[in-house]
Amino acid sequence: MSNIAEIKVGEQTYQLPLIEGSEGEKAIDIRKLRAVSGLVALDEGFANTGGCSSSITFIDGEKGILHHRGYPIEQVCDHASFLEVCYLLLFDKLPTQQELSEFKSEVSDNVLVPEEIKNFYKAFPRDAHPMALLSSVVCSLSSYYQHEDSNAPDHFRKTAVRLIAKLPTLAAWAYKTSIGEPLVYPDSNLGYTENFLKMMFSVPNKTYQTNTDMAKALDKLFMLHADHEQNCSATTVRVVGSSEANLYASVAAGICALWGPLHGGANQKVLEMLTGIKESGGTIAECLEMAKDKGNSFRLMGFGHRVYKNFDPRARVIKADCEKLLAGSDDPLLKIAKNLCDSALQDQYFIDRKLYPNVDFYSGLIYRAIGIPTDMFTVMFAIGRLPGWISQWKEMMDNPERRIARPRQIYTGATPRDFPPISQRG
Ligand SMILES: CC(C)(COP(=O)(O)OP(=O)(O)OC[C@H]1O[C@@H](n2cnc3c(N)ncnc32)[C@H](O)[C@@H]1OP(=O)(O)O)[C@@H](O)C(=O)NCCC(=O)NCCS
Incomplete structure (x- = not known):
């Protein structure tokens, strides 16, 4: 395969390098795009933009892979x-x-x-x-x-x-x-x-x-x-x-x-959802129906993931520890959590969409079992994420090629106009 990408704008074709990461991820290197074409790339939320090259962590969301420094x-x-x-x-x-x-x-x-x-x-x-x-x-x-x-x-x-x-x-x-x-x-x-x-x-x-x-x-x-x-x-x-x-x-x-x-707040949402079920006296079945109802914005918190589309490898690692800690607990919220999880995993809606508990589902429960209050959950995340x-x-x-982060924009405001004195403003 060629290591050049071609971008055609009208009659003009621009050539940009294709680069490949150590796990085979491919990218178009657009660092020279503006210089050669006068164009910039628009990508709100950077969902399609590699902000850097990095050798620290590799994730493959489809395969449920998370590696740190290759491990x-x-x-x-x-x-x-x-x-x-x-x-x-x-x-x-x-x-x-x-x-x-x-x-x-x-x-x-x-x-x-x-x-x-x-x-x-x-x-x-x-x-x-x-x-x-x-x-x-x-x-x-x-x-x-x-x-x-x-x-x-x-x-x-x-x-x-x-x-x-x-x-x-x-x-x-x-x-x-x-x-x-x-x-x-x-x-x-x-x-x-x-x-x-x-x-x-x-x-x-x-x-x-x-x-x-x-x-x-x-x-x-x-x-x-x-x-x-x-x-x-x-x-x-x-x-x-x-x-x-x-x-x-x-x-x-x-x-x-x-x-x-x-x-960082998703595991807090899991506990809030469980508290909501307990306080409203609702059933697990009603909760699942709400999550499946496309006319309702409610979602089953702690299920599904933006990146991991088959399973969250971190959730697999922590599940057994979670079950061990929960086994010795008579906390009603933790019981609701267990029943909710068991029911969702047998429900065709969640099976068809490959929706499994993510790490936040289990981490929220573990923090709760340890006695850590809900508004400290994000703090726990910060301690873990620090390294x-x-x-x-x-x-x-x-990085010797480091530059200050300074994205461009596509301006959509007013075109030039004369500045009116205050007495003439409507
Ligand atoms: C994480 C999340 C935002 C990912 O959203 P997404 O990438 O848009 O999800 P997907 O495109 O994979 O969703 C596929 C289908 O499953 C449904 N779905 C996904 N997560 C769901 C959930 N938690 N409850 C109910 N339905 C869910 C979607 O509505 C969609 O249904 P459709 O195919 O009928 O339209 C979403 O799963 C979610 O809101 N989860 C709950 C919050 C949470 O736990 N966040 C922490 C993540 S670490």
Whole structure:
């Protein structure tokens, strides 16, 4: 096959290079399109536009494939821990035992946050959404390290480690603030996820016991969310970073992008749907009928996916952990979830359209079983996605062909006209 694409506009033909990725994905390289033709490409939401070349994550939605640095997500989740995945994404290699131990020590040495940051929490209203707090305090971290260049070789690793180490502390403090409990300091003797759970759930007047099953399930969820190539928040981190904004500011922007219900909020919607069924006293059958009714905008939350059209590989990985945690629970919402899922999977409408539970269906249930409140779900997602954002930022910064993100537009406003004095305006 030729490695040239031809675009015909009227009588004029323009030739542009065809390029191919390492998994056989083909693209027309339009970087010279405007220079040779005066034309630009219009692609709202960038659904057909490769914003970059990347070697971090590969997804094949039709086949249900998700690879990080070439390693299938199933194998990653079977053999690694979240911090190992962080290392893999950041440094493009699996760590040796010694490298992993050093990395874990660096992270646990950095879990404390500057003491003054506690004042930020006091300044927010008690009912502030934790994502508002999280994005603000992450951005404020930059001011404590403002004389460092986060992309300089001797500073990048320090900055990445700092963010990975401190985000759980900042996240747990957002939760403690919202429920009016004392902030719990991190414990460097505990593993990453155990430490986070302790900061979330321990109180000074009681002995805290780590629940290993819950910690393992949460660690796996963090791994499953670690990167998902050029989604809305990763693209935001790249766009902000392309202006050479520092890594803290770029990640804070990513957190804001993730906050939106169309991106990070789907698992919250799953729990809201289940609560709606419980409170309205509706049946599972009625819920499924509503989801199938084309005249009704209601959809079965946590089912279907924009990219994964046969199954969501992340959902397969987490299903068994979810069932294990649910088995020991008598939470009525979790029972509704199980019945709803079983019924949908036997319903011809969902079978015909290949609609299966996605990762958000299970993650919402696991968070609920762990005791994490619904408005902290997106915060959990942010902790998991952090290594992906940092790696995407670093890859962009290291690209010698990097340019500031500055898309074009097709102007549809008024053509030139004379500016009228205010007395003549109708
Ligand atoms: C994720 C989502 C937006 C993908 O939308 P999409 O790409 O437009 O979906 P598809 O084109 O694959 O849909 C195929 C068919 O299934 C239907 N469908 C898809 N998801 C559905 C759902 N959750 N409930 C009911 N019907 C659904 C569509 O209406 C369509 O029906 P039709 O062929 O009769 O017109 C959609 O599945 C959805 O809204 N899911 C619920 C929200 C959710 O869980 N989001 C998180 C995703 S990680």
